[in-house]
Amino acid sequence: MHGRIAAALAVVVALLMAVVSASVVVLLETRQSQREVVRDYYEGLRSSQNYFIAMLDSETAIRGYALTHDPSALDPLNDSGQPWAHPISSSLADVLPDTAALPAMRDAEEAAEAWYADWAEPTIRSIDDGAELTTDDFNDGRKLFDSFRTEYNEYINTLRPEREAAAHHLAEVTNLGFAIGVLSAIICLVAGLVLWRLMRRWVSNPATHLAGEARIVADGELDHKVIGQGPPEFVQLGDDVELMRQRLVAEIDQADQARREVIRARAVLEEQTQELQRSNRELEQFAYVASHDLQEPLRKVASFCQMLQRRYGGQLDDRADQYIHFAVDGAKRMQQLINDLLEFSRVGRISTPASDIDLSECLGAALLNLETAREESGAEVDADDLPVVRGEAPLLTQLFQNLVGNAIKFRAGAAPRIRITSRREGDFWEFSCSDNGIGIEPEYADRVFLIFQRLHPKEAYGGTGIGLAMCKKIVEYHGGRIWVDAVPEQVGSKSGEGDEQNGPGTTIRWTLPVTAEHLRLPEAEPAVEVAR
Known part of the structure; x- marks a missing residue:
């Protein structure tokens, strides 16, 4: 042509x-x-x-x-x-x-x-x-x-x-x-x-002619064969269009097959999701009921063990007093573990309406709850002006209380020095809580956020191993993330005295969304009423 x-x-x-x-x-x-x-x-x-x-x-x-x-x-x-x-x-x-x-x-x-x-x-x-x-x-x-x-x-x-x-x-x-x-x-x-x-x-x-052939295919007649007429170039173009039609038909068939598979997979997924939701509800109800049922005999065990300790303390031999002490201590630890487990299960399930929360007020409430521990350890807490975020005040208060409480608990020889900072990084606020305590080994940086994970024996440091796991759940519930900084900030005493007793320190960092659109709140599950 x-x-x-x-x-x-x-x-x-x-x-x-x-x-x-x-x-x-x-x-x-x-x-x-x-x-x-x-x-x-x-x-x-x-x-x-x-x-x-x-x-x-x-x-x-x-x-x-x-x-x-x-x-x-x-x-x-x-x-x-x-x-x-x-x-x-x-x-x-x-x-x-x-x-x-x-x-x-x-x-x-x-x-x-x-x-x-x-x-x-x-x-x-x-x-x-x-x-x-x-x-x-x-x-x-x-x-x-x-x-x-x-x-x-x-x-x-x-x-x-x-x-x-x-x-x-x-x-x-x-x-x-x-x-x-x-x-x-x-x-x-x-x-x-x-x-x-x-x-x-x-x-x-x-x-x-070729446009008419293509229009017939475009109108839905995908089985219509496209044939070019005229000079060799248009005949070749018609063959190319026909090849494209064949490929399109093949891809449509594959897409239909994939769509049918997706529909089947979606049906299976919805069925599994419903089953999982039902299982979660039953599991939560079981946790509440089991916890309540465990509380009553456990209180009896602890109460009678304490009565034995008060009435017969010093009248029995040393081994008997030691056994009674072990029984009382185990009952108290079991009660604390059950209470912490209940608190952990409530995060994200029993929620209050989200609102604008001043984190400085949450930190103040957390420090007030830790007043006794701060006075006994001589802890000093220094914090920046914290921003206002969208969330739930009780959970964010619990977040600060757990982080500051851990910094006080896992202290070195010097009095705890705790530094809390905040800065904006794009659409998120980034916070940090640094201390001069015993620190966390890098290989355990991810493990500390798992529930019931302890890095030290209970005789050295008390607790149930739920604190950081609860912090992780609170932060992720509010649309952020939390991690252990690989290079902790050095926090010492204000006077510079006693720095030789400071530990390597730990820096926990976490993020929270700046705007309300980042808050991912799950649908609230109905609370299980437990008789006390």
């Missing part, structure tokens, strides 16, 4: 170039002929006629002066510009260098000079001297002027036919230019019609 179009365009371009070339040649010839007729010959005729009229005015003036002896009769002679003294043949040679009339004009100028020198000038002097002219004098002047007139007429009779021939040539060239213009228009029209028919046959009709 490209070769056909190129050949057709080459033919059209060749015809147009030939027509344009002929038009340029004719146009240049027309301009040349028009310049000769309108400017050159006109200028030759005009200047020569002005020369002849000036000579007539001069001859008439001298005759009038000869008859009247009135000096005013010579005014036309003076106004004529004395043409015999100013020949025009040189200017005519510039305008019409190839004219055959130029020698006749030179002869006429010579006759004019002879008329003035031989008759006009002597006649004026004679009349000025008072002489009277005879008939012979007038006849001599007439003969000289007739000689000038004869030469001038020969010039005119030669120049006018030349001008008429140039005008005829101009008319012929103009007609030829008009004919070429009409021929150009016909050629352009015919070439345009031929190109239109060829483009319609080679491009438009095959493209329309």
Whole structure:
């Protein structure tokens, strides 16, 4: 198709170039002929006629002066510009260098000079001297002027036919230019019609057919086979479209199969989700009920063990007192463990409406709850101005209480020094709680957030191992994350004394969303009422 179009365009371009070339040649010839007729010959005729009229005015003036002896009769002679003294043949040679009339004009100028020198000038002097002219004098002047007139007429009779021939040539060239213009228009029209028919046959009709085939497939008839028509390029394009249709049908079939599998998987997932929700509700109810049921016999065990310790303490042997002490301590630890487990299970399940919470107030409440531990350990807590976030005040207070409480509990030899900071990082607030305590080994950085995970024996540090796990659950419930900083900040005493007793320290960092849109609150589950 490209070769056909190129050949057709080459033919059209060749015809147009030939027509344009002929038009340029004719146009240049027309301009040349028009310049000769309108400017050159006109200028030759005009200047020569002005020369002849000036000579007539001069001859008439001298005759009038000869008859009247009135000096005013010579005014036309003076106004004529004395043409015999100013020949025009040189200017005519510039305008019409190839004219055959130029020698006749030179002869006429010579006759004019002879008329003035031989008759006009002597006649004026004679009349000025008072002489009277005879008939012979007038006849001599007439003969000289007739000689000038004869030469001038020969010039005119030669120049006018030349001008008429140039005008005829101009008319012929103009007609030829008009004919070429009409021929150009016909050629352009015919070439345009031929190109239109060829483009319609080679491009438009095959493209329309292929578009119709594609439209049928686009309207939903995916089984319709696309066939290209016309030049080989459109046939190839039709084959490509057909191949694309086949691939599209195959992909649609795969997509339908995948969609059906997704629907089946979604149904299974929804069923499993419902089963999981039911299991979670049963598990939560079991935790509440089991915890309540455990509390009552455990209180009895602890109560009677304490009664045995008070009544029979010192009356039995040392081993019996030790056993009673172990029983009381185990019962208390079991009660604490059950209470912590209940608190952990309530996070995110029994919630209060979210609101704007000033974290500085939450920290103040947490420090107030830890007042006794702070006084006993001599702990110092330094905190930045904390921001306002969206969340639940009791949980955020519990978060600060657990972090500060751990910093006090796991202290080194020096008094605890705790530093709490905050800064904004994009759409989140990033907080840190740093201390000068015993620190956390890097390999245990993730393990400390697991429930019931302890890194030290209970004899060294008390607790149930739920504190940091609860912090993680509170932070994630509010849409953030929590981690142990690999490089803890160094926090020492304000006075600088006792720094040698500081531990490596620990830095816990966590984030909370800046805006309410980041808060991911789960649907509240119905609380299980437990009788106390």
